[in-house]
Amino acid sequence: MIGPGTGYKIEAKFSGNNPEMLRQLSEKARNVMVNDDVAITIRDDWRQQTQVIKPIVSETMARQTGITRPTVADSLLMSFSGKTVGLYREDDNLIPLVMRLPKNERKQAAQIHDMQIFSEETSTHIPLHQVVNDIQISWENPIIRRLNRKRTLTVQCDPAYGNASPLFNRLRPAIESIPRPHNYELEWGGEYENSTEANESLMKMVPLFLLFMVLIILAMFNSIRQTAIVFLCLPLATIGVAAALLATGEPFGFMCLLGFLGLSGMLIKNAVVLIEQINLDLASNKPLLNAILDSSVSRFRPVCMAALTTVLGMMPLVGDPMFSGKSITIIGGLSFGTVLTLIVIPVLYAIFYRAERT
Structure with missing residues (x-):
């Protein structure tokens, strides 16, 4: 399950309307990840809630003094973090211009009641x-992310070692079994999403x-039966691929799919070589059965040597974290496919x- 990196290899995306419910679902998913010893760097992309101070403006007093809600908000910003009043361009960078009170005039949270607000209507500070x-x-979410216009909270983690597929396969049933209210959705991101998108894009072509x-094989042999013989061997090659992946514990992911597509071309090439030799022997007036047997014997060494060189070339990649699936697919499929070609x-x-025995 290998695709372009996005920072975290396993991501569970919860979507819904209520941020508090999304927090609860996130906490349950994080507990599932914490209970797995292989999962590390467990977090969510909304971060921790932060405390905020909310003044409740009195409409009556505000009208009497000529102070509006935006005036209160601007005064609070300038007294604490500062208010952005413009942008300064330096080459290709935009630097915000922030205005706030001098350090000795900034108020602490405990002194917020005494903060002075200037009223343009009365020209005095109140x-x-x-x-x-x-x-x-109160507590507030500093970050609220959306996916497809829905509030979406993503729980993320990485495996401590190895590929993400074994960890993902353990976490997925437990997280998907978490009860969710109506209209709350769960989608998987990370490597699973990348691999799925890559496979869909590849399978379209x-x-x-x-x-x-x-069409090329059909034009080469000018025979539907011989073309069918060539392509009937391809499904049988999956036996060798499945056996190799099961023996090594490697999941069938995007790289394995690429390896199988390359394997198909190798098997077709071997089949074309053997069938072409049979046709040449038939053209020299050999009986059909003798032509089949003689061609199989004469092509045995070239086909085996070609397969052996390819297998040896793939051996160094077996231990590679990225290309192991592709190399194992080619090695297992080609080794078994060579037997299919010759038998x-x-x-x-x-x-x-x-063909009849003579």
């Missing part, structure tokens, strides 16, 4: 406590190129052309 009914302290391959193709040729 203490904040005269225009507010109450000052509340496979039928077109498969058609081109069929199954002669058998299919004899069946399709009804």
Whole structure:
């Protein structure tokens, strides 16, 4: 399950309307990840909630003093973090211009009641406590992310070692079994999303190129039966691929799919070589069965040597974290496919052309 990196290899995306419910779902998913010893760097992309101070403006006093809510908000910004009043361009960089009170005039949170607000209507400074009914302290989400216009909280983690697929396969059933209210969705991101998108993009082109391959083989042999013999061996090669992946514990991901597509070309090449030799022997007036047997024997060494050199070339990549799936797919499929080429193709040729023992 390998694709372009996005920072975290496993991501569970919860989408819904209520931020508090999304926080609860996130906490349950994080607990599932914490209970797995392989999961590390567990976090969510909304970060921790922060405390905020909310003055409750008195509408009556605000009208009497000519102070509006934006005026209160601007005064609070300038007394604490500062208010952005413009941008300064330096080459290609935009630097914000922030205006705030001098350090010795900035108020602490405990002194917010005494903060002075300038009223343009009365041209005087008025203490904040005269225009507010109450000052509340509450917790707020500093970041709220959206996906497809829905609030989306993403729980993320990485494996401590190895590929993400084994860890993902353990976490997925447990996280998907978390009860979710109606209209709350769960989507998977990270490597799973990247691999799925890459596979879908790749599979859109496979039928077109498969058609081109069929037309090329058909034009080469000018025979539907011989073309069918060539392509009937490809599904059987999955036996060797599956056996190799099961023996090594490697998941069938994007790189394995690429390896299988390359393997298809190698097997077709071996099949073409053998069938072409059979046709040459038939052109020299050999009986059909003798031509099949002699061609299989004469092509045995070239086919095996070609397969052996390819297998040896893939061996150094078996331990590579990125290309191990591709190399294992080619090694297992080509090793078993060579046997298919030398046994199954002669058998299919004899069946399709009804070879009789002389």
